[in-house]
Amino acid sequence: MFGGDLQNMIDNDLITISNGSLKACISHIGAEVKQLWYQDMLIATRGITIGRYANRIAGGKFTLNGKEYQILTNENGNTLHGGPQGFAKLPWDVVETTENKAVLSIVSEDGDQGFPGKLALCVSFELEDDALRINYEASCDEDTVINFTNHMYFNLNGGGEAKDHMIMIDADYITESDSQLIPTGKLLPVEGTRFDLRRLADFVPSYDDNFVLNGSGRRNAALLVGKTSGLEMTVTTDQPAMQLYNTASEICLESQHYPDSPNHPEFPTTVLKAEDVFRTETIYSFRKRAE
Numbered sequence: 001m002f003g004g005d006l007q008n009m010i011d012n013d014l015i016t017i018s019n020g021s022l023k024a025c026i027s028h029i030g031a032e033v034k035q036l037w038y039q040d041m042l043i044a045t046r047g048i049t050i051g052r053y054a055n056r057i058a059g060g061k062f063t064l065n066g067k068e069y070q071i072l073t074n075e076n077g078n079t080l081h082g083g084p085q086g087f088a089k090l091p092w093d094v095v096e097t098t099e100n101k102a103v104l105s106i107v108s109e110d111g112d113q114g115f116p117g118k119l120a121l122c123v124s125f126e127l128e129d130d131a132l133r134i135n136y137e138a139s140c141d142e143d144t145v146i147n148f149t150n151h152m153y154f155n156l157n158g159g160g161e162a163k164d165h166m167i168m169i170d171a172d173y174i175t176e177s178d179s180q181l182i183p184t185g186k187l188l189p190v191e192g193t194r195f196d197l198r199r200l201a202d203f204v205p206s207y208d209d210n211f212v213l214n215g216s217g218r219r220n221a222a223l224l225v226g227k228t229s230g231l232e233m234t235v236t237t238d239q240p241a242m243q244l245y246n247t248a249s250e251i252c253l254e255s256q257h258y259p260d261s262p263n264h265p266e267f268p269t270t271v272l273k274a275e276d277v278f279r280t281e282t283i284y285s286f287r288k289r290a291e
Contacts, residue, residue, distance in 0.1 A: 019100040019127040022286070030088040031104045031123050033152055036132065038231060038286050045250075047152035048088035049123055050081045052108060052115050053270070054149040055210070055243060055259035058182045062262035064116065064271065065143055071114030076180050083113035087121070088151070101126040110142065117142030117274070131285040138278040145262045145270045146278060149243070153250035156226030156233060162205050162246045166225040169197040169242060171211035175258055183260050183267075187212060197244075200225065203251065207244040210259055213237070218281065222253050225289065236283040240268045255282040 014034060015026040025035040033047030060073040060083075072083040081088060087106055096103040101124060108119040117140040126133045136148045157164055173187040174195050190196040195209065200223060213221045221242055222235040235242070237255035245252040261267040272278050 015094065015097055015102045017097070017100050017102050017125065017127055019129070021130050022127045022132060024102075024125060024127060024132065026102050026104075026125055028092050028094055028104060030090065031092045031106070032088070033125065033132075033150065036152065038130075041158040041229065041231070043156050043158065043231065043233075043286075044152045044154045047150050049092075049104075049148065050151055050254075051087040051106075051121060051148045052082045052113065052119060052144070052146055053079065053262075054081055054147040054254070054256045056080050056180075056182055058260050058263055060114070062145060064145065064262065069114055069116060078180060078182060079113075085113060092123075095122065096124075100128070115144055117144040119144060119146070119272075121148070123148075129285075130287055131283050133281060133283050135281045136279065138272060139276070140272050140274060142274050144272050146272045147257045147261070147270050148280070149239075149254040149256040150282070151252055151254060152284075153247065153252055154224060154233065155250050156224060156231045157229045158226075159249075160228065161249055162251050163203055164227050165203040165251060166200050166223075166227060167197055167203045167244075167251070168200040168223040169211050169244065169253075170214045170219075170221055171195075171198070171242070172214055173212040175210045175212060175241075177209070177259070181208060181259065183210070183258060183264060185264050185266060202227075203246075205246050205248070207246055209244055211242045211244060212258070213240060213242055216240070221255065224251060224253065230289045232287060232289050234283075234285045236285065238280055239282065255280075 023037040031049035036044035057079040060079040092104040176186040239255040243254040
């Protein structure tokens with residue numbers, strides 16, 4: 001069902017999982033979905049796992065339990081995606097592999113990039129029916145802050161431009177950001193703006209914005225459609241937000257918490273208590289649209 005040249009495109013160190021309609025090639029460096037195929041069409045690349053903290057922390061500073069932490073910065077004096085040596089750049093341990101599932105883990109020592117506590121994170125990638133399920137489970141021996149996501153770049157046409165898609169995101173608000181994409185703390189209604197994606201519409205670049213998802217718990221949050229292929233992807237998540245980002249040819253839909261949450265007590269908390277276990281799931285489901 002997959003292209004005959006696929007094996008020639010896969011490096012020997014990749015983990016390949018498949019369930020018939022979907023195939024994923026996963027690297028232990030960055031716990032990265034390097035390729036995601038639907039039947040014989042390449043639909044996603046560069047799906048790195050991001051942590052300890054996805055998105056941005058202003059000035060690389062936050063206060064937790066009355067103590068101020070300074071973490072390493074790597075973008076205009078701010079911290080992006082966990083710092084200069086975030087999880088996306090590190091080798092992970094392969095815990096388990098089956099025909100349709102891969103589980104990887106990483107341990108981040110106390111003080112890594114400046115974050116408190118020894119953190120253990122396990123991520124599983126499972127192909128089930130026509131869906132890719134990504135599950136995260138984390139614990140820490142001290143209170144800390146976390147924000148995990150996967151940064152897959154999607155093109156549901158197998159090529160062409162980002163504008164050759166349609167999109168819907170179930171969000172009434174975005175977080176207002178300054179020129180460095182740091183939230184001001186204010187939520188802006190999408191009504192009457194280019195951020196109103198509550199109904200399926202043509203994708204018009206460009207975005208690098210945090211959408212505040214409606215509802216809570218596991219729910220369908222976004223829909224992406226390839227206009228030429230007819231392939232559609234539903235994103236289901238229990239996370240409170242989604243970062244929409246695009247290049248000229250690809251679109252990212254990253255389920256996560258709000259940027260800079262440790263510095264905004266009015267935002268949903270990203271604190272992981274020492275006695276707790278953090279779990280979250282995001283599902284990317286695929287099907288061909290009816291003619």
